Amino acid sequence: MLLKGRRAIVTGGASGIAAATVRAYAREGARVASIDIDDASGQAVAEEAEPEVAYFHCDVSKRAEVLETFAHCVEWSSQFHSGDG
Structure with missing residues (x-):
């Protein structure tokens, strides 16, 4: 968990490289705010890693x-x- 305790905002997080970045950051422990204008795709990406990821239009x-x-x-x-201390 290289990013545990970190926070990030990713623009364009609904698709492509930015969506992969959202997933990777969350997988490594970051709390990620993903922003985009594609609500359906943005919400779908966020739901994959809730509660560490939230989508914002x-x-x-x-x-x-x-x-x-x-x-x-x-x-x-x-x-x-976090419950870590």
């Missing part, structure tokens, strides 16, 4: 969406408490 070309989504990601990741 966000169009990264829209500044207001990015700021709002980032705030949601931070809130989500701070709700996670």
